[in-house]
Amino acid sequence: MIRVNVFSEEKAWSKRLKNKNIFFKKICKAFPKKYKFLNKKVSFNLLLSNNKNIKKLNKNFRNRNKSTDILSFPSEKKIKISKNTFLGDIIISYNYVNKPSSQDSRLFQKKATKIFIHGFLHLLGFDHIKNNDYSKMIKEEDLLYKLVKLKID
16 A cells, blocks of 8 residues: 655645645555555655745755755665665655646646656656666656546546
């Protein structure tokens, strides 16, 4: 079973997602079996943030003095899913998901779902540094998004 612990430090998230916990837990429930980790306790943290705070984290941990859409911090370089596994932390910037601010709530939710899946895959060891890795990650991200979308729409 997979569990996401949702935290928020940006009030604007509540304007777009009425129940943030349920929204992200629903996405996890829609994951295919290989990402549900049945008969195991797998968890990770999700912090809903903003550009200002994500820029600080990006500078402190990645030495990049700019905001970004998402940061993922896997708990280990090579994740081994055991009976009780903590995957790590994901931080998403509200400002990036909310561009343009005139978008409707469906588009906002679609972007939040896609970026959440992207961060989740990073926790599992996917990356996009090399072109080959980028192709694998994007393919998996698109597949996972399509499967989730079918179940939550």
